[in-house]
Amino acid sequence: MAAVAAAAEEDVIIVGAGQSGLAVAACLSLRGVRALVLERDDCVGSLWRKRAYDRLHLHLGKKYSALPHAPHPDSAPTYLHRDEYAAYLDGYAARFAVRTRLRREVRCARYDRATARWEVEAVDLGTGGQTERYMARFLVVASGENGEKFVPEVPGLEAFPGQVMHAAEYRSAEGMRGKAVLVVGSGNSGMEIAYDLAAAGAVTSIVVRSELHLVTKEIWSVAMALYPYLPAWVIDKLVLLMCAVVFGDTSRHGLRRPAVGPFTMKLTTPAYPVVDVGTYAKIRTGEIRVLPAGVKSVRGNVVEFGDGKRHPFDAIVFATGYRSTVRQWLKSEDGLIGDDGMAARSYPEHWKGENGLYCAGMVRRGIYGSCEDAELIATDISKLLRPQQEQGNGF
Template identity: 45%
Template sequence: MQDPVAIIVGAGPSGLATSACLNQHSIPHIVLEREDCYASLWKKYTYDRLHLHLRKQFCELPHVSFPVSYPAYVPKDQFLQYLEDYVSHFKISPMYQRSVEFASFNEEAKKWNVKAKNVSSGEIEEYSARFLVVASGETSNPFIPEVEGLNTFTGDVLHSTEFKNGKTYCDKNVLVVGSGNSGMEIALDLANHGARTSIAIRSPIHILSREMVYLGLTMMKYFSMGIVDKVMVMLSKLVYGDLRKHGISRPTEGPFFMKVAYGKYPVFDVGTYKKIKSGEIQVLPALESIRGEEVVFVNGQSHPFDTIVFCTGFERSTHKWLKGDNYLLNEDGIPKPSYPNHWKGKDGLYCVGLSRRGLYGASADAQNVVNDIKALV
């Protein structure tokens, strides 16, 4: 193999999109992936009922559309088939079980030096290239917050990445912590399978239907974000009414603004709200502490649970291995430069899939990065 011009860290959808674009231009590169497969989050760490939250035209990777036969909202299995076909079509060959431990720019050689641990052998391997692309994603390492007394809990504790479906939880008291889309959908799945389900909602949230989100994305082409947000909130109030009756409050800032400013998605309702309204899913406030099987909440109430599912997101580890970058990424692994200039750093450093714009953003990032590399080689 030729010496790589670029090194891509991560073989999720962002890394695959970048590799495909580089292959389109016959630019030699390597893809380093710490797991034993591509798209490991999708293949190994997602729940069964997961669908893409946006319509398929907003979730395509560069140069390949979803098959016409696919539904508007693509289920997990079909998305994985799409990725398998994508990898095959572009002849993408990631180097698996390579956990990147160090990367820095060599001023003298004008190259990025990368050290990766071969998880199989335990050996440290070294690579170098003119360009480095961070494509390790927004969802790197599962995060469970510290809760006083969590170690005393007598039931099962798991992160959303360990949850598959609600079949084994029938008639059990299950608490879901976190009200993002994963939390809301896992709570729905549990309730559908007969679990006595509660969800702890700490912060205000926007609840929108899929149709509202599609309308909002379409309107964004023609109207300002402020106008679109006003329409979204108005429609949400019309459809869902006063959320406060059910222990939920709406944010003061609009859903599209919050997505761009903080990376916080609105909840795409696929049936959870109906269960909340009927009382099949109980809404509780933030956790304060845990004593054995009892979970104590900030309102002073306590309830017993058999299982707690933490849908509390992820944290990124980029800052632990990427050295000498004071420009592109902050300590949380999120770009410092504002959109749309967030993807390009200095000395040939790039990032893909960190714009907080989902697969659509990752696809655009990959094309921007590769066009920039192509112009420089």
């Protein structure tokens, strides 16, 4: 039986050392509140280091991708590369003296009404499984939506003779020249991986079942700049006008736009616009084939699709996203976190639950949303702690 360490008392426990967890910890630090961040991986910002392809750059300009109180320098490129952003997160954690315990996998967190504390149990993966216990007045869920890879169940996939991988494992198209590669999933990762493959000489196909909004980085930067000044429906009209000029009618090539505008969709649903990195040009020239039906089954190296068509492939990349694992360890039924492990309530009422429970970056609003959540949470916690601190100082 694994040893159990004595409980450590903290003011705030933050689960997850990605951009959201680091932002909350920094904002708390600036308000004089100590917090401890528990992270399953062996580094901060592990998504950028360990689950991102080599060519990845941020789709938002540096103005919208900086964490609170640490803007990117003027010398930084407008759109940071994956490695540059990972280095920025390292520097951010150091600058604000963020206390982290890495290789700690949280297995259980429950609120004890008798002590008015959150009891958190975490396994130290670095020591082979010692269980550590923590007590905290406040608990912040900041582990994001990328807890575990999601790959749909496909009959026959286990016998596919070629390479099968999730987008989290894809780094580059090395060794794919001349091979027939299927990309399943048409979000930002799927579309960019398809481009990367085609540019390297792979015979590339991509499954596009859902409607999507295709934009450019420049068009989306205009939309972000207009957001404080114009209603979403006006921004939608301007964005779609610019897209019509740049792309024309994308439905002619299998990319159907939703009836809901791109900015309204971003604000009200989990769906993001797809930022084009050159994929659409290759779709128009036929270098990337769009397949409109989902994968139904696999027999040998032949994939059968929902419309009955069959095509042989040498490799398959599933750009099918992730699932949150929060519901596996958070023992709370106060309605803050939904069955999918994400925020149950929509923006802007999503971030605060009961008994000192909060969530950051759990409403699918990207880096910009993580910053807003961090400031709200840190302000609220510091106000709740201040009467206790003043009483302890004899005020």
